[in-house]
Amino acid sequence: MPVESSTQSSTDSQTKRPRPRRGEGQWALGYREPLNKNEENKKNDDGLNVRRRIIDIYSKTGFDTIDPADLRGRFRWFGLYTQRAPGIDGGRTAVLEPEDLEDRYFMLRIRIDGGQLNLEQLRTIAEISTTYGRDVADVTDRQNVQLHWIRIEDVPEIWERLEAVGLSTTEACGDAPRVILGCPLAGVAADEVLDATPQIEQVYTEHIGSPEFSNLPRKYKSSISGCSHYCTNHEVNDISFVGVSGPDGTPGYDVWVGGALSTNPMFGQRLGAFVRPDQVSQVWAGVTAIFRDYGYRRLRHRARLKFLLKDWGAAKFREVLEKEYLGFSLPDGPEPPMEPNMRRDHVGVHPQRDGNYYIGFTPRVGRVSGRTLAHIADIAEAHGSNRVRTTADQKMVLLDVAPEQIESATTALENADLEVNPSSFRRQTMACTGIEFCKLAIVETKQRGADLIAELERRLPDFPEPITVNLNGCPNSCARIQVADIGLKGQLVTDANGQQVEGYQVHLGGGMGLNARFGRKVRGLKTTAEELPDYVERVLRRFLDQRADGEAFATWVTRAEEADLK
Template identity: 25%
Template sequence: MSVQSWKEKLDGQLPEELSAEVDTFETQIEQKKSGQIDDRVFAETRLRRGVYGQRYDNGQRFDGQITKRLEYPCGELFKGPDTYWDAPGMQRIKIPFGGLTADQLDVMADLAEEYADDILHITTRQGVQLHFVHIEDTPDLMRRLASVGITTREACGNSIRNVTACPISGVCRTETFDVTPYSKALATFMLGHPDCQDFGRKVKIAFSGCAHEACGLTSMHDLGFIAKTQDGKVGFEFYVGGGLGAVPHQAKLFDDFLPAEEILPMSQAVCRVFARLGEKANRARARVKFLLAKLGLEEFQRLVQEERAILPHDDAWTAYLDDLDSYKEEPLKIAAPLNGAAKPEGYDAWASTNVYKQRQEGYVAVTVSLPLGDITSDQTRALADLSRKYVKDTIRTTVEQNIILRWVSESDLTQLYGELVALGLGEPGAGTIVDVTTCPGTDTCKLGISSSRGLAGELRSQLAAQSMSLDESIKNFRIKISGCFNSCGQHHVADLGFYGNSRRVNGYTVPHFQVVLGGQWTENAGSYGLAMGAVPSKNIPAVIECITGNYVANRQGDESFQDYVKRIGKKEVKNMLTDLTSVPAHEEDASYYVDWGESREFTVGDMGKGECAGEVVTLVEFELSGCETESFEAQLQLDEGNYEAAYKGALSAMLHAAKALIKTQWLDVPDAADEIVKEFRERFCDTELFYNQFAGPKFANYLFRVHEEEISEYTQDVAHRVIEEGQLFIEQAYACYGRMNVVNA
């Protein structure tokens, strides 16, 4: 008897258009196999369906406890960016506003079990990722998702990504109104929209129910909507051009009141302008934030409004507004207080961090903490059953990589807690210092430099062990970690942020993290932190102890961490860290040369002793570290409001880093900026020596642009941008030098 395929099984049950799309993708995979489709076309095709390449890392994965080996025979597999196109990859799944049903959880649990490594990973934008998925399995995976109303369409690629929203909207005690229907309507409207198919890069959208909390993180999105009412009308403060990435930008206020009926057409108009005028050739400058910076807010507004005025009318813009009641959630159980029920051990600690009293009397939203954002298939299925038992389909993922069950009756809390504990899902500490956010990092991401998940796992267990003795003032700190400067772990908006990089020390490449302090999580990610310097990965726990210890000992009254950092000054913070920046010799302590969660020495392929270039090593390293100091001083100028000095300091740091590299070839390089830039271009850019493996000439172009640009007004934004760019330029100078040193060795 022949086994029925998923295509046959689900025939007629999927939306026609989606079903046809998956069929096409299946054909394209066949074409790719037989070499009939251009590689670049196939790459964009699969990315638009959420199918990413991933680092295979010899089939290993750190799960927060141990490094597991995964059996996926696929030719000769190896670590690094050059994994085979059909080696197991990552499948990103879009979850608009993080909303899930129990049936959807069940299906994803099955998919993780059958096609991936048995783990569902919740992302920093409320999505779900499965790793180690074979590309041949993706069409069936997509069909099965479509059968429960989920799409992976435009989960990656140059498209509108997952639309996010506060995970407690609708039940929040302080929201202006529930943003769920609006976020859902915009996500649906934009999905596959013809005006959203020709972007130079991705567009991210977020909704927030209020301005003061963090949930929506609207400031760091390309389009951000904050709920607002005016004269009895429902609408939004509308922001544009925010974003993280290597150079973070705060979004700018486009309109202080956009009526609800305008959010779809206005977003469409922004997309049209972005598709028409946004950068296409240079990916590094292809986000909305760069177009906004290039045009200026006023011109951007004018163009968008002009576009809005000529848009052909579409009924979909407002159709959903007639049906807002259909978005209303209902509880499964009647509301009742938790009267005198016996409380199991650990309950109080868990309830103090993981239970949120809803504005609806007698109901709570329960956060299920997921260390590193991971949940197994069995846990997921069991969680689906718990949601059927205690609530209806009122499940949400969060940007802090947890899952929330809404509408739990208070009277069920102790029993629910007991069941979560039995499933290994009862950890306390949601939204506190132990709830560390992390991107996939070197475990599965090809761009990862240091192990963000390894570090997060280590910090979580160290901090959880100390949780009873941690001072109240630091308990709610946010720690966020990215494996590289791209900031997928959102390190810019944490109290304590870290992003991965590396340094050549004693002839070895050593994993490091940049320490980023002073980011603000509240007020929708209201401000970004600045880098304080690179510290060896193995010293990051000590960095946290040092900084938080100093804060607890020296804070004045109830001073916030951000205010404390401002008061003592970044120079002082950097001084505190000086001792932690050094790396012992390999013979003295080899553990510094192995990243967290790894069993092998750091990036074996990069290893090599640069003995033959000893003298030059010393000189260049010395000079580059001087550039870091210069860049740091530019940050101090920025803090003091001296924008011109900050700008010029950052440019000078870049020029000196370029000069340091030129000196490896020509010691007598002159001091004049024009000469440095000319020599650098010829020796390091034209030769591609300074090229980044993934970003090409991106960082070199920072120098060329800043050197040439004429500034009419030195604003905070302009100075901040050049400082960020300068730091990345210096990072790249280190990387370039590291590579040269390996070649020389």
């Protein structure tokens, strides 16, 4: 039942239920007619139905026979995007039609809910990469693995191989519930509030791939974690369950709703409700149904849950959730206890609760290969482990290493260029897919991020502070640029010779946690790609010269003179 608007006249409110502007297209208020091409495509055919056509038709008849509504729409419900055709510069990204930008190959996103992989699964991904994807793979900041160079003819066989080991690409993209983030140390961390693995598995089993939630207004990102380091970045997900100790000391979850970045970044808001572990799936479904029914469907750029949350506020959202979708009230609960400047990753060697150790290691900006993934599986097996994890920071973790095996496992990883004791730059630099494969990108990111790490390690070998440097190829913030110490948004800039070249707008001093803030934008603060190492070195040296004792980079940025940030 829709909630009445306080802006309606008293006469109207007494005679009939008020209706908001028809243009928002909210289903719960009776507006079911599609208001844009995307909504029309979804109404015409559920995205989940495209799987059968891929298997029975497109994989047999080839790329040229694919219906455009499937190719550029419904394919996403199974993790498939056409990748960018080679040789198209960033200046043409915004002016060419999709069919002019796309290649005949696909990016395929494999969802890894909770970041949990056994060695059979890891080896299967590795084999698919080497057999069908030209040995390219990316570990993403959503704990997925993305493959590239995939042909439509090979997709059914790839699905068979993945599903045989319990993996899937279902709803890895699209206007649907995407991968559920979870702490990679769930069940083994000595300091976790609770193990969220059962709740992730329940939500996945009960709701992922269901037509009930396969037509949401836009993408929908979830996290469920009991990590005491908040490694799933709950502040920037559509819905997050954050492990806390309840009023009576029983572990459960604090619920956050409406976080997301992109071009209109917003932090999630606490509903103030305590959720028992056995209630998580029901509450997740209730929040997701609110998004489905009340979410805005007119303009794609306003169709994320964050805009509804902003308009309603947390109190109204909780009221609608409890009264219309749950049928019961949730008790008030505590907010997560946070410490300032907390590291949220799991890099390095650390004890598990069972006496073994985990080893977190760092591929360069998430770029790996099938051969590298297979080698990681071999290293794990040789050291008695059957479990490897992905993180929300493009890193990986090897679990269950016995104390006497730590040195050998660490050496094997580092010999494969998978640093266990990395520099600040290697540890905390991320990069999105970039112009190499992404049709939305304007600039290159992966190689540039790797080159930046190497150059900063050479120039500032003893840099003492944790520093996050995130590179994004376009304004959409897949690499979380607004919450990085140094966030770099790809765009074309003018160099000293008056030529348009690849470069970045700079965001400084972003972060999450106790001091959550979006990065500071200084007027005219841009850098060309060629000058990027010089710029980052310059601003970091000024920070070292001017900081107070114990002062974090983000804190210094808030008080620094603009001239010192350029």
